[in-house]
Amino acid sequence: MNTLLHGKKVLIVGMARSGLSAAELLWKKGAKVAVSDRRSRQELEKEIGFLREREISYEVGAHREESFASADLIVVSPGVSLRLPQLQQAIRTGKEVISEIELASRFLQGKVIGVTGSNGKTTTTSLIGEILKTAGFQVQIGGNIGVALTSLVDRSSTETVNVVELSSFQLEAIPTFRPDVALVLNVTSDHLDRYDSFEAYAQAKLNIFKNQTNFDLAVLNFEDQTLRRPLDAIRSRKFWFSADNEVEQGTYFDGKDLIFRLGDKREAVISKESIRLRGKHNLENIAAAITAARLVKAASAKIAQAVTQFQGVEHRLELVAEIEGIQFYNDSKATNTDATLKALEAFEAGIVLILGGRDKGSDFTVLSSLIKERVRHLILLGEASEKIKLQLSGIVPTLQAGSMDEAARFAFKQAAKGDVVLLAPACASFDMFQNYEHRGRAFKESVTRLMNR
Known part of the structure; x- marks a missing residue:
């Protein structure tokens, strides 16, 4: 595979973590590597610096059709859909299009x-x-x-x-x-x-x-x-x-x-x-x-x-703190309704639940039964707040928050001794945060501020 790649033109689509890693591996193997990302130069300043240090070619702001047409191999980052028109055209013309996982597995x-x-x-x-x-x-x-x-x-x-x-x-x-x-x-x-x-x-x-x-x-x-x-x-x-x-x-x-x-x-x-x-x-x-x-x-x-x-991993039903007999759990990785259901099942009752973020086409009504059984109050946050409020209307008292700090404060105010404040959003994080880790850290920082108030 090393010999086959040497001198070959390889296009990496997507300049996130896996795209940069794939680019570096291919660069080491002697391929002629280029990376394409439609985000702006300002958004990708750090990533561009990484590529420049290795003298790897890149394009930003748009995916140029000629970059795809001239590539011998195309490696797609997981955040990039195969529906991308340039990728669809490459596939139709017989180009080999693979994931970063596939590339890694070959070595x-x-x-x-x-x-x-x-x-x-x-x-x-x-x-x-x-x-x-x-x-x-x-x-x-x-x-x-x-x-x-x-x-x-x-x-x-x-x-x-x-x-x-x-x-x-x-x-x-x-x-x-x-x-x-x-x-x-x-x-x-x-x-x-x-x-x-x-x-x-x-x-x-x-x-x-x-x-x-x-x-x-x-x-x-x-x-x-x-x-x-x-x-x-x-x-x-x-x-x-x-x-x-x-x-x-x-x-x-x-x-x-x-x-x-x-x-x-x-x-x-x-x-x-x-x-x-x-x-x-x-x-x-x-x-x-x-x-x-x-x-x-x-x-x-x-x-x-x-x-x-084994005590678990960060952002998965992670006990953050206990304040005045109220436990705060960070389950920011609960990015879909099934994960939120599983989080709710871990506690018998007395939950103040923080829900919301960017909707992924979810049906939030599937949460209704467990919310009615175990949740005493809902705090809604992010783009999906209105949809969630509509779908879960009338089950338990509900508040809408404009920030994670406000959500944590509202939740603490509604909780009683022995209750659990649970961040299990059932949504993606990209409306307000870089990723679910960023969201989880923001929640933990908000809880720390409550402790130090």
């Missing part, structure tokens, strides 16, 4: 454990990484978790286990990417602002299996009906996880312990009492991680040790 050494799903990806990816480190494996974690997979290529070896979080966007252009172990945690409605239908979104997720063979392993959620439909199309060996039912191969919860089963052989890996993470959804995430870890031969004792020590 990455070692095993790959790929994790996708609508919710729980980062927690499960992080936990698998921690388990394997505890068990003595040489581990790298990357992908949609904030570390471009192409940036891990140079540090990989035949002994490496690469644990990779994968979004639906990253799985759209993968002609050969083939994880040794592929996990799909769940598939629920999300990103309908980018996909024509739920079916199209689900298919993008299921692409994780498309290049696997019967030598590879698939790990699926036993309770997710969407994952039952394509079983005949999945050629890899299938394993399951469940928090509700016993499975023949994989991990399940028996009411007391998480059990790993292969045929007639069962082993209790860890008791629920030893787990720090809240919520049934996290029990499922842990069951998925246990399954993946056992399939690559991690010892059960090491798995239990790592799970016991």
Whole structure:
């Protein structure tokens, strides 16, 4: 592949983290690299500096058709839709168009454990990484978790286990990417602002299996009906996880312990009492991680040790502080309604819920039942406030806030001792923040100001 790329003209579409990382990898391999982004020069000052240091060509402000027409290979950043007219034209003319994940996989050494799903990806990816480190494996974690997979290529070896979080966007252009172990945690409605239908979104997720063979392993959620439909199309060996039912191969919860089963052989890996993470959804995430870890031969004792020590990851049901008996939880990563439902299920009652942001084509009425049962007050924030207010009208008292500081203040005022203030927005963050991490940090800063008032 190195020889094939040397001197070839490669266009990177998108100048975000993965695009820059892909550009650097290709530059090192001797390709003639150019990067195209339609954002302005002012918005991309830092990124342009990175490219200039390496003497990599770039264009900003618009995607020039001639840049696509002259490229031998086009690498698409996950934030760029394949519907882009220039990409559609390139595909029609037979150009090879691939994702950054596909590019990385052509150079990455070692095993790959790929994790996708609508919710729980980062927690499960992080936990698998921690388990394997505890068990003595040489581990790298990357992908949609904030570390471009192409940036891990140079540090990989035949002994490496690469644990990779994968979004639906990253799985759209993968002609050969083939994880040794592929996990799909769940598939629920999300990103309908980018996909024509739920079916199209689900298919993008299921692409994780498309290049696997019967030598590879698939790990699926036993309770997710969407994952039952394509079983005949999945050629890899299938394993399951469940928090509700016993499975023949994989991990399940028996009411007391998480059990790993292969045929007639069962082993209790860890008791629920030893787990720090809240919520049934996290029990499922842990069951998925246990399954993946056992399939690559991690010892059960090491798995239990790592799970016991694991406290979760930032912006996922993260306990920020307790003020006057009121607990503040940051679940900024809850960017769709299903994630918000799972967050609500983690608490029995007394929730003041902060909702809102940029709508992704969601139906917020699916939240109605749990809001009625467990939420005492709603605080709405961001572009979707009016839509949410309309769809959830009359269920519980509702306030609209103009900033995160105001949302946190309103929530604190409405909460009583023993209550929970929960940021679980059910929306994207891009209306007011750079990303969900920025939103989560803003919430935590607002809580800190409440503590210091």
